[in-house]
Every structure is written in C-alpha cells, then in structure tokens.
Amino acid sequence: MQKDTGLFITVEGIEGVGKSTNIEWIKQCLEARNIQCIVTREPGGTLLAEKIRQLLLEVQEEPVTELSELLLVFAARAQHVERLIKPTLSQGQWVICDRFTDATYAYQGGGRGIHRSTIAELELLVQGQLKPDLTIILDLDPAIGLARAQQRASLDRFEQEEIAFFEKVRKAYLEIAAAEPERCVIIDASQNLDVVKSNILLALQQRVFNGE
C-alpha cells in the first residue's frame, strides 16, 4: 500500500481492551521503520475537540439525548479531521488514532440504537472520502474489559453504562470487521500482552509494511 500521503491507522475496542498500551506499541513499530507518525484520539485531538470530549465524557446533570451525543461526536470529528488528520496525512506523516468513526457505529449505532444511515450521512458530510487504511479492533469480553476499566480512578459517562450496552457495542464492532475485512483486523485482547503485540505487528507487516 504505497501512497504519497501518510497512512491512517485506527485502533478500536470497548473500554479496558488495552488500547493505550497497544497504540504505544504501534508507534514503536512505525518508528523502528523510520516512519514519521503522530498519535491522536477521538473524541479529541485538537483544543476545541478536546473541550467537546470533556462535554461528552463528564457525567451531566441534564440527561444527554442520543442525537446531541451523536452531533457532539461529529462536531469534534469535523474539527479533528480538518485541523489535524488531513493536514498531517498530506505532509506524508502517518496518523495513529485512538478510536474514529467505527466507534460511532459501535457506541451510538450499536449501543444507543441510532440508525446506520443517519451515521453514514454525517460520516460523508464530515469526512468525505477519508477512511482509515487499517483498523485494529481489540476484542474482549465486556465483563473483563469493564472490570479493568473500573480499576481506574473514576468512571466517565460511558463507563457507567450497563454491561448489556457494551455487549451491543462489541457486537457492532465484530459486524464492522466482518463487513470490511480488507480494512479491519480483529485481535483477541484476552491473550497475554506479548501475544497481542506480536499479532498487531503481524497485521502491520501484512497490511501496511509491505511484508517487511
């Protein structure tokens, strides 16, 4: 997969799958090949988008409607795509992003029940043709993931959801992976960290490092 622009790699999964550790590993794998890259996240990645992230994650006194949540996610993404992701890719640097639009299909679509076509319309409006070149989906039983996430200091608005919500999110991720096998790789995140890392490296070698 040779392009003048950088490649766009996203990492997805429910809470507690180990995204941060594995994103750090992906960065090391790229740097070992002298590939310049940045790591960013969604919601977030720019000053304004990080403010929107705060609004989305903090527990609100006023119930957040599903549509408000969806529009806030895409408002943050519009800023992130135009201000950071596209300019970085066009400079030839790679972008590793902790979550992207698959999270919207999984959380707002699978989890909250918003129709796929509504999300697809906003996706087209905000991203145009921009899509990840590779998406790594870390898959884990929500009971294990949530137990890990609950060991952290305090739970955000999403982490306070019932396990049934995360079962739906996980199912949606697996459906995305089945529908787009060229773009998505599922990695079993219940395995030992060294095994997870070597499976990620293998996916990078096969899909974006041209076998190196």
Ligand code: TMP
């Ligand atoms: P995290 O990045 O720390 O995992 O937290 C971000 C939270 O935001 C996570 O619970 C998933 C949620 N989220 C959505 O609901 N929709 C989205 O499109 C994105 C990017 C994240």
